[in-house]
Amino acid sequence: MEARVKHSATDRAPTIGGRNEAAGFCATCVFGAAVVPHGMDRALLEELQLVMRHVGPLRRGAVVFRAGDPLQALYAVRSGVIKTVYAGSEGREYIAGFHLPGEMVGLAAIHAGRFPCDAIAVDTTYLCRFEFRSLTALTARAPSVQEQLFRLLSRDIGSAILLAGDHSxxxxxxxxxxxxxxxxxxxxxxxxxxxxxxxxxxxxxxxxxxxxxxxxxxxxxxxxxxxxxxxxxxxxxxxxxxxxxxxxxxxx
The missing domain is CATH 1.10.10.10 (Winged helix-like DNA-binding domain superfamily/Winged helix DNA-binding domain)
Structure with missing residues (x-):
């Protein structure tokens, strides 16, 4: 039986002084380092924290999502590495990329609403999980977050193109x-x-x-x-x- 990511109340972000603090969120979550621009309004940071849960540890081989699963959340790698794997012809698999700490996983599912690939832990990994509907509602009020997500998606597409072609x-x-x-x-x-x-x-x-x-x-x-x-x-x-x-x- 494959290992799947499980989410529970214990996966919440750390708290500071008995309550969730935006400052603590930015200091501990790599999503903050990767996406949140400096100077973002504190209230928006607190809202972003509310749609986030910490997940892990995921052991090597644990599945974050499978191809065809509905898009319910996006993920940011806190530590460890996630690989994205596409099914090829004749049962072969193709590793499209490796996601390091501070990088996003799942952006390719935004268009169709379903994940086009599997996401699997390469080694012991911790993630930040962002509920997609809540994150979408937040980006409508914070265009800078939406713009950065678009940049990250474009970078993923560009990386795949760079490895195509006839090269030694x-x-x-x-x-x-x-x-x-x-x-x-x-x-x-x-x-x-x-x-x-x-x-x-x-x-x-x-x-x-x-x-x-x-x-x-x-x-x-x-x-x-x-x-x-x-x-x-x-x-x-x-x-x-x-x-x-x-x-x-x-x-x-």
Missing amino acids: ADERVAAFLIRIGRRFAARGCSATAFRLPMGRRDIANHLGLAPETVSRAFGRLQQQGWIRVQERNVSLLRSDELQRLAGALIPL
Whole structure:
């Protein structure tokens, strides 16, 4: 039996001084860091907190939602990683993306009202769950939140397009590492030294390559002195060369 996300009263946001505080919400919830603009009205922040629940821990393999499920909530990753998986032909699955802390999950369901893919925990993960109808009502009064959601949706679409086309394994791996580094940097972490939360098989699936092809590409980049790899720990020693190799796969 698959593990599914469960929501209960204990999943509420932390409280400060015996009541929910907007300041505490912004300090602890990555949705605040990813979406809420600085200077937002305090009353709106408090309303945003009311539509949010903390969820977790989700263990590796836990299902957040399945393809075809109705859109009832959007999610922000607090810690850990979520992968989005689409069903392909002949029972094959395709990993469309990995969602790191501070990033949103579920935006692709807004148009049709149903999730087009599965969302699965890659490792132990904590989420913020935002009830969609309440969030929609709030964005009608806070255009800046709505605009930021549109930006995040556009970024998801752009990421998928960047990995399409005829590119070599080395180009794809170089682009993947640069982009992961940038996303870690956006969370206040190092862009050049980080631990990959996902395994080679998942990376290969995401890049449209065989696992052994990805391993060889990592090996070639390491032999050239551009990266250093120790298990899942990666150091980007020559980001300039990696970016030059990735070329058009890296957005300006």
